[in-house]
Amino acid sequence: MADTTTSAPKPFNWSSPEAAAVRKRRYAADRRLRLYGLISILTAIGLLGVLIASLVATGHSAFLQTKIAVEFTADPANVPADDPASGNFRAVVSDAVQRLFPGIDNPRELRTAAGILSNGTVNIVRNYVAGNPQVVGSSFTLNVPASDPYDQLYKGVIDRDLPEDRRRVSDAQIALFQSLEERGLVSAPFNWGLFVNADSRFPELAGLAGAIVGSFYALLVTFLISFPVGIAAAIYLEEFAPKNRWTDLIEVNINNLAAVPSIVFGLLGLAVFIQVFGLPRSAPLVGGLVLSLMTLPTMIIVTRAAMKSIPPSIREAALGIGASRHEVILHHVLPLALPGILTGTIIGLAQALGETAPLLLIGMNAFLTTPPGGIMDPATALPTQIFIWADSPERGFVSRTSAAILVLLGFLIFMNAVAIYLRQRFERRW
Numbered sequence: 005m006a007d008t009t010t011s012a013p014k015p016f017n018w019s020s021p022e023a024a025a026v027r028k029r030r031y032a033a034d035r036r037l038r039l040y041g042l043i044s045i046l047t048a049i050g051l052l053g054v055l056i057a058s059l060v061a062t063g064h065s066a067f068l069q070t071k072i073a074v075e076f077t078a079d080p081a082n083v084p085a086d087d088p089a090s091g092n093f094r095a096v097v098s099d100a101v102q103r104l105f106p107g108i109d110n111p112r113e114l115r116t117a118a119g120i121l122s123n124g125t126v127n128i129v130r131n132y133v134a135g136n137p138q139v140v141g142s143s144f145t146l147n148v149p150a151s152d153p154y155d156q157l158y159k160g161v162i163d164r165d166l167p168e169d170r171r172r173v174s175d176a177q178i179a180l181f182q183s184l185e186e187r188g189l190v191s192a193p194f195n196w197g198l199f200v201n202a203d204s205r206f207p208e209l210a211g212l213a214g215a216i217v218g219s220f221y222a223l224l225v226t227f228l229i230s231f232p233v234g235i236a237a238a239i240y241l242e243e244f245a246p247k248n249r250w251t252d253l254i255e256v257n258i259n260n261l262a263a264v265p266s267i268v269f270g271l272l273g274l275a276v277f278i279q280v281f282g283l284p285r286s287a288p289l290v291g292g293l294v295l296s297l298m299t300l301p302t303m304i305i306v307t308r309a310a311m312k313s314i315p316p317s318i319r320e321a322a323l324g325i326g327a328s329r330h331e332v333i334l335h336h337v338l339p340l341a342l343p344g345i346l347t348g349t350i351i352g353l354a355q356a357l358g359e360t361a362p363l364l365l366i367g368m369n370a371f372l373t374t375p376p377g378g379i380m381d382p383a384t385a386l387p388t389q390i391f392i393w394a395d396s397p398e399r400g401f402v403s404r405t406s407a408a409i410l411v412l413l414g415f416l417i418f419m420n421a422v423a424i425y426l427r428q429r430f431e432r433r434w
Contacts (some may be wrong), residue, residue: 207400225292306348
């Protein structure tokens with residue numbers, strides 16, 4: 005017969021050297037875990053700092069624009085007083101350049117000198133005279149943008165000490181520009197054109213106005229669709245939907261849709277809204293519809309989470325005093341959950357503002373020289389404008405691309421700051 009008796013376990017001696025070694029290993033593991041977390045956070049902050057620093061270093065020059073003070077004369081022989089906009093403004097600009105460099109008579113040298121001014125000078129002078137017809141027959145001074153090579157030269161991007169064959173401007177062109185600097189006609193004020201001008205083939209005239217207006221219309225459509233639809237869907241799923249396999253299937257698909265790559269929604273919008281329904285390509289309406297599809301799952305999830313955070317006692321108290329189901333939801337649950345819903349909405353819209361792939365697929369990357377007038381006009385958006393500028397060969401667009409990214413980051417930081425303020429302002433602790 006086998007011996008079934010077992011000896012009692014030997015008590016562990018917590019003061020023994022073995023126990024001290026175990027404690028030492030545990031404490032060391034805790035310190036390593038904290039160190040790993042701290043290194044991860046510092047790495048993320050460092051990489052973000054490198055990104056911001058590189059963007060500021062590259063794009064800060066785009067917030068300044070080199071301008072040249074030029075005196076123009078609206079001679080009635082070139083600009084008729086009864087219809088100033090139809091005048092020969094090329095002759096007006098040519099005469100101004102000749103007066104700007106009085107020692108130059110050679111037509112070829114005059115064309116070289118005229119290249120210091122932006123190619124949009126004729127339109128700038130025409131618009132000014134058309135808006136101020138009283139200047140016909142007199143002289144006036146305008147600060148017109150310098151063309152891109154001279155803008156880069158004045159900002160120090162082009163090194164004047166490099167050999168002539170390695171520069172975009174020759175020694176003779178630098179001498180002409182230096183004569184303007186010595187006369188105090190060159191300045192570099194803040195570049196308001198970056199925000200009020202639309203896109204242009206010339207970097208010195210290109211701005212973000214069209215992209216900002218297009219993004220505004222697209223986000224407006226996104227908000228008007230995703231906010232009410234998302235809240236209504238969340239209320240039904242959270243308060244009224246029966247718990248069965250069909251609602252479980254819907255919930256699983258909503259959670260999965262929140263993680264689907266945005267380019268898939270762009271393909272869906274291209275196939276449905278443009279090819280099936282025939283909506284205009286590049287329109288903010290289509291962009292807003294696509295971004296709504298992408299934002300809607302996030303809106304539903306956030307709204308349901310906000311409604312779940314309301315204590316059941318609120319519902320029970322309202323039902324106890326005779327309120328109906330919809331009165332409990334509309335008068336008590338939804339107002340109390342609104343801060344969380346608004347926070348999720350703003351974060352969802354901020355995410356939609358930075359999306360590029362779906363907008364590229366529906367054509368919101370067109371070259372447009374005027375901002376859109378409505379949701380049906382062709383438009384572009386901030387991310388797609390950055391994509392267009394990054395693909396442009398002119399050197400001036402390098403700094404403008406970084407500046408546009410900084411503007412986009414500014415909008416995203418502002419929207420997230422608003423979300424944080426709303427959460428802290430209206431948050432209730434139970």
